[in-house]
Structure formats: C-alpha cells, structure tokens
Amino acid sequence: MDKKSAISKIRKCLALSKSANEHEAATALKQARVLMNKFGVTDSDIQIAEIKEIHAKASAKRRPADYESGLAMAMAEAFGCEILFFPSRTSQGQWTFVGEEVSAEIAKYAFTVLLRQLKSQRLRFIEEQCRYLRRASKTRRADLFCDGWVRMVYQTAKQIAPERKSDALGAYMRKQYSDIEELAGRDRNEGRDFSSQDHAAYRAGREAGERVKLHHAMHGTSTPPQALLGAN
Structure with missing residues (x-):
C-alpha cells in the first residue's frame, strides 16, 4: 500500500469513526491513527485529499x-x-x-x-x-x-x-x-x-x-x- 492508497483508506476509517456503534467507531478511529503513523499522513494530508x-x-x-x-x-x-x-x-x-x-x-x-x-x-x-x-x-x-x-x-x-x-x-x-x-x-x-x-x-x-x-x-x-x- 502506498501513501495515496493509505489516505483513501484512512478517510474511510474516519467516516466509520462517526458510526453510532461505539465499538465500530473506536476500532475505525484506532485503525486510522495506526495508518497515519505508519505512512506519515498528517491531518492536512487528509484535508487536502478532499480537494x-x-x-x-x-x-x-x-x-x-x-x-x-x-x-x-x-x-x-x-x-x-x-x-x-x-x-x-x-x-x-x-x-x-x-x-x-x-x-x-x-x-x-x-x-x-x-x-x-x-x-x-x-x-x-x-x-x-x-x-x-x-x-x-x-x-x-x-x-x-x-x-x-x-x-x-x-x-x-x-x-x-x-x-x-x-x-x-x-x-x-x-x-x-x-x-x-x-x-x-x-x-x-x-x-x-x-x-x-x-x-x-x-x-x-x-x-x-x-x-x-x-x-x-x-x-x-x-x-x-x-x-x-x-x-x-
């Protein structure tokens, strides 16, 4: 997985982190943070990916x-x-x-x-x-x-x-x-x-x-x- 693919997956995880299911939301947020640390993705990178x-x-x-x-x-x-x-x-x-x-x-x-x-x-x-x-x-x-x-x-x-x-x-x-x-x-x-x-x-x-x-x-x-x- 390259950085671009990682950002795409992180965005999906962040969307899931807003789930009403607390366990699902927590798991998705944790996975997003793991991927961000692994690939050096910043909050700014996530924002820019929306453009x-x-x-x-x-x-x-x-x-x-x-x-x-x-x-x-x-x-x-x-x-x-x-x-x-x-x-x-x-x-x-x-x-x-x-x-x-x-x-x-x-x-x-x-x-x-x-x-x-x-x-x-x-x-x-x-x-x-x-x-x-x-x-x-x-x-x-x-x-x-x-x-x-x-x-x-x-x-x-x-x-x-x-x-x-x-x-x-x-x-x-x-x-x-x-x-x-x-x-x-x-x-x-x-x-x-x-x-x-x-x-x-x-x-x-x-x-x-x-x-x-x-x-x-x-x-x-x-x-x-x-x-x-x-x-x-």
Missing part, C-alpha cells in the same frame, strides 16, 4: 476573452472554488475548477452551460443589433454586451457565495500552486472611448444577464447540477 480538480475546455489557446474569464471566476466564487487557466500551444486551453468534488463539478457545469448560452446570445445580439457595422465595431459592441451579461450573472452569483472557501482548499492551493501567476484576460475594449451605442450594448447585456437564475447550492450537496441553473 479535486475538474476541467473544462476554454474558447482560446492562450488568452481567453475577458468576459469568459469573468464568467469562470464568477462560477468559481459562487460555488466555493478556485479557478485556474492552463494555456495550450496546439489546442484549446483549459479551465480548472479546484474545490471539494461536488462543488467543483457544479461550478464546471454552471460555467459550461452559461458560456454556451452567452455565446448564443452574443451571436443573436450581433445579428439583430450589429448587422451593418464593420467587423471591429461588431466585436466591440458584442464584447460590451457580454461584459454586461457576465456582470449581472456575477452579481447573482455573489448572493449565493459561501462565506469563505474551505481551509482544505487553501491548504491545497498553497501546496500545489503557490507560484501560480494571475491570469491576464484579453480585454479588447481596454482604453477605448465609448459612444452612446456602445453603452447601450452594455446595458442590453446587463438586462439579458439579469434574467439568468442561479439557485443556491449548499456546500457538499448531492443536488444534481442541472437543478442549480435556470435561465429565461
């Missing part, structure tokens, strides 16, 4: 658009996770939601579904509101629409965010990613002067984003991810 990394494809190889980064961060915060981006030279980059397994799965699901919905609404906005604009103007207006959309989804997400992320997650991030660099998103509108039509595009995005519903998910819930989202 998982769940991956989702990004839309860009190296620098996703600012609105996509914002959506990923919003969903991570809403469900008590950390978010990482791993670039690629040959294919799509990868978002990684780090957290307790159920929370990370829900965050990834929410991000994937909402990003697909956002892209669909972005295309519709371009077709309906930007049909006769130059390509650069279409991109600018559509990005502003998306920024407004994400901002409102983020405001909704903050209302259901847990008070703080788990201590286990903090310990995991310090151990695995202490030297990680902050992602620089791709804001194609940075430094621009906006017209009244540009501001109108942003407001349209906010109005559309306000119709997106995120339902509260308790930490460690077994609620299916599909039940945590609703959108009009």
Whole structure:
C-alpha cells in the first residue's frame, strides 16, 4: 500500500469513526491513527485529499476573452472554488475548477452551460443589433454586451457565495500552486472611448444577464447540477 492508497483508506476509517456503534467507531478511529503513523499522513494530508480538480475546455489557446474569464471566476466564487487557466500551444486551453468534488463539478457545469448560452446570445445580439457595422465595431459592441451579461450573472452569483472557501482548499492551493501567476484576460475594449451605442450594448447585456437564475447550492450537496441553473 502506498501513501495515496493509505489516505483513501484512512478517510474511510474516519467516516466509520462517526458510526453510532461505539465499538465500530473506536476500532475505525484506532485503525486510522495506526495508518497515519505508519505512512506519515498528517491531518492536512487528509484535508487536502478532499480537494479535486475538474476541467473544462476554454474558447482560446492562450488568452481567453475577458468576459469568459469573468464568467469562470464568477462560477468559481459562487460555488466555493478556485479557478485556474492552463494555456495550450496546439489546442484549446483549459479551465480548472479546484474545490471539494461536488462543488467543483457544479461550478464546471454552471460555467459550461452559461458560456454556451452567452455565446448564443452574443451571436443573436450581433445579428439583430450589429448587422451593418464593420467587423471591429461588431466585436466591440458584442464584447460590451457580454461584459454586461457576465456582470449581472456575477452579481447573482455573489448572493449565493459561501462565506469563505474551505481551509482544505487553501491548504491545497498553497501546496500545489503557490507560484501560480494571475491570469491576464484579453480585454479588447481596454482604453477605448465609448459612444452612446456602445453603452447601450452594455446595458442590453446587463438586462439579458439579469434574467439568468442561479439557485443556491449548499456546500457538499448531492443536488444534481442541472437543478442549480435556470435561465429565461
């Protein structure tokens, strides 16, 4: 048995140590302590073992658009996770939601579904509101629409965010990613002067984003991810 297998067995023993059967609980706790001493497993190791990394494809190889980064961060915060981006030279980059397994799965699901919905609404906005604009103007207006959309989804997400992320997650991030660099998103509108039509595009995005519903998910819930989202 290696350390990883030992940690898995220790976690099972610790779960059994909460049994209503006093003899079973005492035996399980004793076995857990024996294994921890034998394999040099600490309480921190047990905590960190609860943390998982769940991956989702990004839309860009190296620098996703600012609105996509914002959506990923919003969903991570809403469900008590950390978010990482791993670039690629040959294919799509990868978002990684780090957290307790159920929370990370829900965050990834929410991000994937909402990003697909956002892209669909972005295309519709371009077709309906930007049909006769130059390509650069279409991109600018559509990005502003998306920024407004994400901002409102983020405001909704903050209302259901847990008070703080788990201590286990903090310990995991310090151990695995202490030297990680902050992602620089791709804001194609940075430094621009906006017209009244540009501001109108942003407001349209906010109005559309306000119709997106995120339902509260308790930490460690077994609620299916599909039940945590609703959108009009």
